[in-house]
Amino acid sequence: MTGKPLKVMIVGAGTGGLCLAQGLKLNNVSVELFERDYSPTDRLQGYRLSIDTAGGKALRSCLPGPLFENLVGSSAKPSQRVAFLDHRMNRLLAIDFPQSERKGIDTELPVSRIALRRILLEGLGPFIHFSKKFVAFEDAPDGAVTARFEDGSTATGDVLIGADGAGSHLRAQLLPDARRAETGILAISGKFHLSNDAREATPQEIPRPYADSWSQRLLLVHQRGRIWRASPQRL
Numbered sequence: 001m002t003g004k005p006l007k008v009m010i011v012g013a014g015t016g017g018l019c020l021a022q023g024l025k026l027n028n029v030s031v032e033l034f035e036r037d038y039s040p041t042d043r044l045q046g047y048r049l050s051i052d053t054a055g056g057k058a059l060r061s062c063l064p065g066p067l068f069e070n071l072v073g074s075s076a077k078p079s080q081r082v083a084f085l086d087h088r089m090n091r092l093l094a095i096d097f098p099q100s101e102r103k104g105i106d107t108e109l110p111v112s113r114i115a116l117r118r119i120l121l122e123g124l125g126p127f128i129h130f131s132k133k134f135v136a137f138e139d140a141p142d143g144a145v146t147a148r149f150e151d152g153s154t155a156t157g158d159v160l161i162g163a164d165g166a167g168s169h170l171r172a173q174l175l176p177d178a179r180r181a182e183t184g185i186l187a188i189s190g191k192f193h194l195s196n197d198a199r200e201a202t203p204q205e206i207p208r209p210y211a212d213s214w215s216q217r218l219l220l221v222h223q224r225g226r227i228w229r230a231s232p233q234r235l
Contacts, residue, residue: 001076004158006159007028007030008030009032009145010163011160011163011168011169012162012163012168013128013130014165015116015163018121018124022061022062023138024125024189025123026062026064030189031127032127032128032129033124033196034129034134035128035129036042036131036133037130037131038131040117040118040121042130043107050078050079051109052108056106067123070119072109074111074112076110076111077110078108079097079108081094081095082185124151132149133149134147135150136148137160144156145158145160167180
């Protein structure tokens with residue numbers, strides 16, 4: 001590999017894989033991504049996430065300046081408070097968060113997964129191969145590695161990175177004894193449009209999006225250990 005440009009292959013074009021690819025591209029490292037989805041919009045990307053200051057700094061170091069500014073501009077207002085209520089809507093605890101008028105790496109960046117993925121995809125079109133379901137890898141000559149895909153195609157490079165999620169096929173082959181542990185915790189999430197009727201039906205104890213505390217997070221604690229989370233947001 002002496003004098004030969006390094007070629008990195010990434011299995012999985014989710015948030016982690018795309019962010020890594022952006023950082024490698026920014027540092028002039030040859031990179032290719034292989035994604036099992038048929039297209040960037042093949043499926044929904046789930047609920048929004050909040051990027052803390054450490055995550056913001058990491059993203060700024062990986063992304064070109066204009067892309068990071070796009071991310072900051074696409075983020076929502078950080079939550080001002082988290083409150084805990086019991087199953088009868090009695091307040092148990094409320095925690096206020098320090099607020100800042102600045103937006104960027106110094107503050108939390110709440111952003112939808114769809115917007116985040118759209119931003120991370122920018123400029124990577126020529127390096128992403130969709131409809132590539134990873135099957136296995138094998139050693140190749142001169143210390144290289146070859147990835148095999150379900151459609152019969154292969155790709156060879158110097159480094160193969162698995163960014164294909166908790167059920168990673170790459171990890172299963174490399175570390176067959178590393179298995180996921182069942183915790184017994186199940187999370188179900190969803191969202192709906194806050195119409196006028198929905199606002200009126202919302203209990204007073206849950207912040208309404210037009211109130212001063214519209215950015216409050218709410219956790220409803222059930223006596224049997226179940227927790228419901230509400231986070232009304234302006235669009």
